[in-house]
Amino acid sequence: MIDVRNITKTYNDGAESFQALKGVSFKITDGEFVAIMGPSGSGKSTLMHILGCLDTPSSGQYFLDDKDVSKLSDEELADIRREKIGFVFQAFNLLPRATVLRNAMLPLIYAGVAEEEREKRARTSLLAAGLDEDHFMHKSNQLSGGQIQRVAIARALVNNPTLILADEPTGNLDTKTSEVVLGTFQELNEKQGRTIVLITHEPDIAAHAERIIMIRDGAIVEDRKNAARKVNRL
Amino acid sequence: MTTTDIFHETYSALSANKARSGLTILGIVIGIASVIAMISIGQGAQGSIQSSIQSIGSNLIMVMPGAQKGPGYQVSSGRGGARTLITEDATAIMNQIQNVAAVSPQLSGRYQITAKGTNTNTSVNGVTSAYPQVRDVQIAEGSFITDTQNQSLAKVAVLGPTTVSDLFATGTDPVGQTISIKGLLFTVIGVTVAKGGSGFNNQDDMIFVPLSSAQRYFAGADYLSEIDVQAADQNSMTQVQNDITSLLLTRHNISDPTQADFSTLNQADIVAAASSVTSTFTILLAAVAGISLVVGGIGIMNMMLTTVTERTREIGLRKAIGAKKKDISTQFLAESVMLTLIGGIIGTVLGIAIAYTISSFGSIHTQITWQPIALAFGVSAIIGIIFGYYPARRAASLNPIQALRYE
Numbered sequence: 334m335i336d337v338r339n340i341t342k343t344y345n346d347g348a349e350s351f352q353a354l355k356g357v358s359f360k361i362t363d364g365e366f367v368a369i370m371g372p373s374g375s376g377k378s379t380l381m382h383i384l385g386c387l388d389t390p391s392s393g394q395y396f397l398d399d400k401d402v403s404k405l406s407d408e409e410l411a412d413i414r415r416e417k418i419g420f421v422f423q424a425f426n427l428l429p430r431a432t433v434l435r436n437a438m439l440p441l442i443y444a445g446v447a448e449e450e451r452e453k454r455a456r457t458s459l460l461a462a463g464l465d466e467d468h469f470m471h472k473s474n475q476l477s478g479g480q481i482q483r484v485a486i487a488r489a490l491v492n493n494p495t496l497i498l499a500d501e502p503t504g505n506l507d508t509k510t511s512e513v514v515l516g517t518f519q520e521l522n523e524k525q526g527r528t529i530v531l532i533t534h535e536p537d538i539a540a541h542a543e544r545i546i547m548i549r550d551g552a553i554v555e556d557r558k559n560a561a562r563k564v565n566r567l
Numbered sequence: 568m569t570t571t572d573i574f575h576e577t578y579s580a581l582s583a584n585k586a587r588s589g590l591t592i593l594g595i596v597i598g599i600a601s602v603i604a605m606i607s608i609g610q611g612a613q614g615s616i617q618s619s620i621q622s623i624g625s626n627l628i629m630v631m632p633g634a635q636k637g638p639g640y641q642v643s644s645g646r647g648g649a650r651t652l653i654t655e656d657a658t659a660i661m662n663q664i665q666n667v668a669a670v671s672p673q674l675s676g677r678y679q680i681t682a683k684g685t686n687t688n689t690s691v692n693g694v695t696s697a698y699p700q701v702r703d704v705q706i707a708e709g710s711f712i713t714d715t716q717n718q719s720l721a722k723v724a725v726l727g728p729t730t731v732s733d734l735f736a737t738g739t740d741p742v743g744q745t746i747s748i749k750g751l752l753f754t755v756i757g758v759t760v761a762k763g764g765s766g767f768n769n770q771d772d773m774i775f776v777p778l779s780s781a782q783r784y785f786a787g788a789d790y791l792s793e794i795d796v797q798a799a800d801q802n803s804m805t806q807v808q809n810d811i812t813s814l815l816l817t818r819h820n821i822s823d824p825t826q827a828d829f830s831t832l833n834q835a836d837i838v839a840a841a842s843s844v845t846s847t848f849t850i851l852l853a854a855v856a857g858i859s860l861v862v863g864g865i866g867i868m869n870m871m872l873t874t875v876t877e878r879t880r881e882i883g884l885r886k887a888i889g890a891k892k893k894d895i896s897t898q899f900l901a902e903s904v905m906l907t908l909i910g911g912i913i914g915t916v917l918g919i920a921i922a923y924t925i926s927s928f929g930s931i932h933t934q935i936t937w938q939p940i941a942l943a944f945g946v947s948a949i950i951g952i953i954f955g956y957y958p959a960r961r962a963a964s965l966n967p968i969q970a971l972r973y974e
């Protein structure tokens with residue numbers, strides 16, 4: 334499903350330029366659960382933005398479902414994001430003014446799904462992410478950090494994406510809540526066969542993945558199967 | 568995104584910061600309201616000037632002594648300054664020109680008037696019995712000057728209502744009283760009905776005496792300060808005016824029309840001239856009001872730019888989950904159009920209210936027509952689009968990553 338070939342990313346800040354990715358190559362097959370690890374500033378988020386079609390690489394190729402997406406225009410990338418990808422960000426996941434339900438159905442609004450259908454799907458998705466129905470009409474400032482991340486996961490799932498990308502989804506959460514959120518990811522992966530790429534720098538979190546890719550200074554330093562996989566059951 | 572979704576987003580965005588939205592709307596409200604109020608004042612002024620010109624009579628052609636007043640020639644002779652028109656000219660116009668309904672020769676001057684200790688200084692107009700018909704004057708009390716009184720050089724006077732109140736205590740019946748004009752005693756035989764004309768040739772502040780008496784006692788010569796000719800109908804006005812010109816040129820032995828020692832003025836020309844003055848005035852008022860509308864529009868742009876900056880991360884998030892450029896720009900454009908539309912509606916209501924208030928309290932008559940309202944609405948929608956376009960485009964073209972990373 335994902336085939337990344339020697340991609341680089343260079344940021345140009347006026348006179349200075351900084352190479353955040355220095356030739357990265359790997360493949361991820363359908364249904365895999367991959368954790369990307371590495372120290373701060375190593376290029377993890379940069380890589381995820383490229384994987385998520387939010388950005389294009391400076392050089393190299395990126396095949397998503399056998400289609401080269403590295404040279405697509407902004408509008409074509411928006412289409413792919415809407416159809417295939419679900420995002421969970423580290424922070425600022427929800428629109429502060431909208432209710433939980435509306436936040437969860439946002440991708441469907443942009444996809445042009447009919448009103449009744451989108452509400453039904455958003456509800457299903459929120460319940461699947463483990464959010465209580467009592468909170469559906471709350472705004473994000475009335476939710477706990479863990480609940481916010483669940484809404485974000487629900488939103489990432491609502492358009493039935495084949496690929497779920499999560500950039501440090503548990504970065505702001507305590508250990509216990511993190512475990513619960515990870516349980517949700519794990520279920521999505523095992524029961525529904527979704528491909529999940531998760532960024533973290535906590536080994537505890539990465540331990541849930543089948544495979545771990547280590548990045549340092551914009552290059553892959555290690556890519557291994559996770560033999561001692563930790564499995565959470567909800 | 569459906570229209571309902573756009574409404575939903577717009578409502579939630581605008582109500583999130585009610586004070587700011589309200590102030591921005593206020594800018595548009597003031598702009599639109601002042602455009603509507605100013606234009607209705609201007610149009611009202613135009614209407615009242617036109618009706619006051621109409622009130623001096625109908626199908627009127629005025630013949631004045633002195634050279635034709637061209638541009639830059641204004642200073643020449645004041646009315647009555649030149650003595651080129653005589654009573655025989657008026658008689659000739661009446662007898663020799665077709666489609667003339669009535670001719671009113673006049674000789675006016677300002678004199679000191681006294682009556683039982685009060686005194687005033689006003690215009691004394693020597694007229695004939697044709698005057699009331701030509702100048703549309705009605706008699707409130709007594710009677711107007713007759714032909715017999717004119718032939719006999721009678722010392723009688725008809726007063727305008729303003730003169731009556733200037734000369735006599737309230738309650739006294741002026742008819743039958745005597746007044747002194749330039750030291751000569753005149754008997755008051757009538758009072759005219761108030762016409763209420765303001766400014767332009769106020770016919771209420773006047774004293775009418777027989778033309779022959781005015782020529783004999785005040786001017787000491789047989790000349791006229793004005794001949795008012797009433798054409799039979801609207802369509803014959805041009806013909807009558809042309810005929811008067813050629814008749815008087817012949818009578819005065821002038822071969823070159825540019826050397827004419829008199830001038831004619833068509834009532835329609837006066838209306839046209841006054842209209843062009845008042846419409847310039849209306850445009851000027853509207854332009855001043857328009858400036859405030861532009862300022863209001865800039866207020867919208869300012870607010871929208873601030874909003875875009877504040878909501879950078881929101882835009883990034885929306886784009887990350889699949890919003891297209893068009894979705895984002897529509898959302899922001901809808902916000903600014905909504906602001907101006909609300910402002911437009913409130914402003915229109917306020918503008919009409921202001922116009923009514925001015926009408927009912929002040930002497931200025933206002934006139935509300937649909938054009939300025941349509942204009943105000945059109946302009947406010949256009950302002951919303953123009954001043955919202957740039958911020959909306961700026962929002963839409965934000966890079967999702969940079970927007971998400973924005974602090």
Ligand SMILES: Nc1ncnc2c1ncn2[C@@H]1O[C@H](COP(=O)(O)OP(=O)(O)OP(=O)(O)O)[C@@H](O)[C@H]1O
Pocket residue numbers: 344345346351353371372373374375376377378379380534
């Ligand atoms: N827009 C940008 N302009 C210039 N440099 C950038 C930009 N975005 C990222 N970088 C640089 O690229 C490098 C990689 O950034 P990235 O966000 O991918 O790190 P990361 O691995 O996600 O770190 P963290 O774990 O702290 O989130 C950093 O050194 C960062 O300063």
Ligand SMILES: [Mg+2]
Pocket residue numbers: 377378379500
């Ligand atoms: Mg990062």
